[in-house]
Amino acid sequence: MKTLYILAILFSLSVSAQAPKFELTPQGFTSASDPEQNYLVIESPELDQAQVYKKALTYLHTLYSNPDEALSVIENEQITVDGYAPNSVHRNGMHVFDMDYNYILKFKDGKLRIDAPTFELTTFTDHKQVLHLVWTKFSFNGSDLGIYGKKDKLKSDRAKEDLENHFNAIVSGIFKAINSASDNW
Numbered sequence: 001m002k003t004l005y006i007l008a009i010l011f012s013l014s015v016s017a018q019a020p021k022f023e024l025t026p027q028g029f030t031s032a033s034d035p036e037q038n039y040l041v042i043e044s045p046e047l048d049q050a051q052v053y054k055k056a057l058t059y060l061h062t063l064y065s066n067p068d069e070a071l072s073v074i075e076n077e078q079i080t081v082d083g084y085a086p087n088s089v090h091r092n093g094m095h096v097f098d099m100d101y102n103y104i105l106k107f108k109d110g111k112l113r114i115d116a117p118t119f120e121l122t123t124f125t126d127h128k129q130v131l132h133l134v135w136t137k138f139s140f141n142g143s144d145l146g147i148y149g150k151k152d153k154l155k156s157d158r159a160k161e162d163l164e165n166h167f168n169a170i171v172s173g174i175f176k177a178i179n180s181a182s183d184n185w
Contacts, residue, residue, distance in 0.1 A: 019175035021168045022116065024160045026134050026152040029116035029167065038116040040171060044178045045110040050076045052178060053107045059177035063170065079105045089121050089131065089162045091145060097121035097131050097159075103167070105174075112178060117167050121159075131159060 020040040021032040031037040044052060053076045060079065064070040072080040081103050089097040103117040121131035127143055135146025147163075149155045 019168070019172040021171065022164060024133075024147070024163050026148040028118070028133065040114045042112045042114070042171075042175050042178055043110060044112075047110055047178070049107050049109045052110065052112050053077070053079075055177050055180070056105055056107070056112055056174055059174055063173070077107055081105070085166065088166060090158045091131055091147075091156045092158060095123060095129065095131070095145070097123045097129075099163075099166070101167075103170075112174070114171060114174070119163065131156075 020042065022029040022040065023032040023035070025035065028038065031040055047055070057071070057073065057079060060071055060081065061067045064081075064083065070081055070083055072082070081101075083099075083101050085099045085101070087096045088099050091097065099119050099121050101117050101119040104115040106113040106115070123129050123131075129143050129145060132144060132146045134148045134152070135144055136150045137144070139145065145156075147154070147156045147159045154160060
């Protein structure tokens with residue numbers, strides 16, 4: 001019986017220790033666990049606001065080759081990230097898009113809020129092409145395409161998956177950085 005109790009505690013700890021995730025909908029990114037929220041919250045009650053901020057900022061510095069260009073900060077309160085990911089989103093086998101994106105992190109004692117990312121997807125073949133979140137019109141020359149179409153029907157599983165994977169990997173990294181036990185190396 002004791003073993004079952006210990007396993008139940010360990011399972012509940014592992015479930016609670018998972019990073020929150022974004023899900024892409026026709027309305028943009030929402031929390032996968034609460035679609036009414038367009039943000040995620042990472043909690044670490046043992047840390048004060050400055051500690052949460054410092055751990056997140058330190059992690060973000062490892063993600064970007066030029067963090068001074070990508071990160072705009074209000075110390076201990078907010079970090080705005082303006083990123084660029086070339087050839088990161090596939091619509092299908094023929095179209096690969098570059099992504100310009102933005103997201104904001106906000107800090108409180110023991111908490112970090114990550115607002116839903118915004119993004120623009122473009123590529124150049126023989127002309128500029130744009131992959132919109134939702135595109136319901138017809139594009140005569142193929143320069144405007146959509147991840148979602150009429151009646152919010154998903155048109156590109158691959159683009160949705162690429163976008164979710166990109167941002168959820170960032171969230172997971174921040175989650176691990178915030179909840180790391182120590183700064184020893």
